Amino acid sequence: MGEIAEHLKEIRERIAQAAARGGRDPEEVRLVAVSKTKPAAAVAEAFACGQTIFGENYVQELVAKQPELPGGLCWHFIGSLQSNKVRQIAGKVDLIHSVDRLSLAREIDRQWGALGKACDILVQVNISREETKGGTSSEELIGLVRELAQLPHLRVKGLMTMPPFFDDPEGARPYFRKLRELADEVRRAGIPGVEMRELSMGMSGDFEAAIEEGATLVRVGSALFGERHYH
Numbered sequence: 001m002g003e004i005a006e007h008l009k010e011i012r013e014r015i016a017q018a019a020a021r022g023g024r025d026p027e028e029v030r031l032v033a034v035s036k037t038k039p040a041a042a043v044a045e046a047f048a049c050g051q052t053i054f055g056e057n058y059v060q061e062l063v064a065k066q067p068e069l070p071g072g073l074c075w076h077f078i079g080s081l082q083s084n085k086v087r088q089i090a091g092k093v094d095l096i097h098s099v100d101r102l103s104l105a106r107e108i109d110r111q112w113g114a115l116g117k118a119c120d121i122l123v124q125v126n127i128s129r130e131e132t133k134g135g136t137s138s139e140e141l142i143g144l145v146r147e148l149a150q151l152p153h154l155r156v157k158g159l160m161t162m163p164p165f166f167d168d169p170e171g172a173r174p175y176f177r178k179l180r181e182l183a184d185e186v187r188r189a190g191i192p193g194v195e196m197r198e199l200s201m202g203m204s205g206d207f208e209a210a211i212e213e214g215a216t217l218v219r220v221g222s223a224l225f226g227e228r229h230y231h
C-alpha cells in the first residue's frame with residue numbers, strides 16, 4: 001500500500017472512532033482532502049483510493065491542477081478569495097467554504113448567475129477575531145447571512161471556521177463548539193432558503209475534536225499528503 005493509501009485508511013478509522021465518541025453517524029462526516037501545494041499525481045492517488053472531495057486554497061493552483069485530473073472529482077475552495085479571481089473558478093467548484101463578506105458573495109452570485117447556475121457556499125466565521133484570518137465576526141454573522149439569502153445564485157449551506165493554532169487539539173474545542181452554537185442561532189432565525197447542515201471545522205491536528213463537536217466536513221491536508229513545502 002502506498003503512503004497516501006495508508007494515511008487515508010488511518011484517517012478514515014480515526015473519523016469513524018471520533019464519530020462514535022460523539023454519538024454520531026460516521027456517514028455524516030465527510031473528509032475534504034486538502035491538496036494545496038501537492039501535485040495532481042498525489043490527488044489522483046487519493047482518488048484511486050476512493051477519496052472524492054479535494055480542497056484547494058489558491059485559484060491559480062486549482063485551475064492548473066483541475067484539467068490534469070478526471071471529471072469525477074469534487075472540488076471545494078477553502079482559501080481566502082479575492083473578488084477579482086472569482087470568475088476563474090466559476091462553475092468549477094462545488095462548494096466555497098470561505099465566504100465572509102457581502103462584496104465577495106455578490107461577485108460569486110454574479111459569476112455563477114452568468115452560467116445559469118447557483119453556488120453552494122459556507123460562511124466563514126472568525127470566532128477568535130485573529131487579524132491574520134478571514135471570516136466575519138460572530139456578531140455580524142446573522143446580518144450577513146440575511147443579506148446572502150437575498151442573492152439568487154448563492155445557497156448558504158452552513159458555516160466554516162479556523163480556530164487559532166494550539167499544540168493541544170483540546171485548545172480548539174471551544175471554538176468548534178461555538179461554531180455549532182452559531183449555526184443553531186442562525187437556524188433559529190429561520191431565514192428562508194438558508195440551510196445550516198454543514199459545519200466545516202477541524203484540520204490534521206484537531207479533526208477528531210471537531211467531529212466530536214459536530215463537524216460534517218473536516219479539512220485534512222498534511223496528515224494525508226505529508227508536510228507541505230512552500231517555495
Ligand SMILES: *Cc1c(COP(=O)(O)O)cnc(C)c1O
Pocket residue numbers: 034036057078079162203204205219220221222223
Ligand atoms: C491548509 C488548510 C487546511 C489543512 O491543514 P492541515 O493542517 O495540513 O490539515 C485546512 N483548512 C484550511 C482553510 C487550510 O488553509
